[in-house]
Amino acid sequence: MTFPQIDPVAVSIGPLQIHWYGLMYLVGFVGGWWLLKRRTERAGSGWTREQLSDMLFYIAMGVILGGRLGYVLFYNFGKFLDNPLWLFEVWTGGMSFHGGAIGVLTAFALLARKFGKRYFSIADFVVPVVPMGLGVGRLGNFINGELWGRPSEMPWAMIFPSDRMGVPRHPSQLYECLLEGVLLFAVLWLYSAKPRPAGAVTGLFGVGYGLSRICVEFFREPDAQLGYLAGGWLTMGMLLSIPMVVIGAAMIAWAYRHDTRRVSA
Structure with missing residues (x-):
């Protein structure tokens, strides 16, 4: 297939340029805010609009700061050692989901202290909309023609303009958009529509994202500066996602085991 030439x-x-990738972040945040606002307006939600606004700011900072730090530490630490100031050159690109996730989890802790709420009451409220941001973010990667997949002979394989090899490849960004975005959002949104034990929704996100990312990593080209970590198949994305599946499954088991009320099936 021919890669769609999208500017x-x-x-x-004038000199101001607004990139699709940046707009995707904006769409993700605004869309997530709108969905959470709907749940906030339900009777007995326990949330206010002011709290939601604070929440959005803290989470945005967690995504940006954590995402950048995670990319530097997990994917390009050598370059950081050579030039520590590169950490602040965010305009050159480089964000990590796993780093952003750590940043958001930290933001949840700060919000719990600020609002006087339990940690998982905040985490379980927010994580169902996170896949929306992940999905549109992967669309941004696709438009930029970056983070493409491994060589493929499938009929939908594409030749990406930035690929010097010029070979057809899996559009792995779209695979991630469907799995980490559309499918995971549907599962979490429906699951969280009914009361669940504290921590169960967050645990399900960890399992769902981890499995989705591991699956896509078999089709995604590993980062050039890292390559494969072991056995010609393990990638950094897999290595960082495996603990998410394990911890997420343990959280779900713990949540249901320690839940003393009747839980909706």
């Missing part, structure tokens, strides 16, 4: 710059106003 990465969505809008140009």
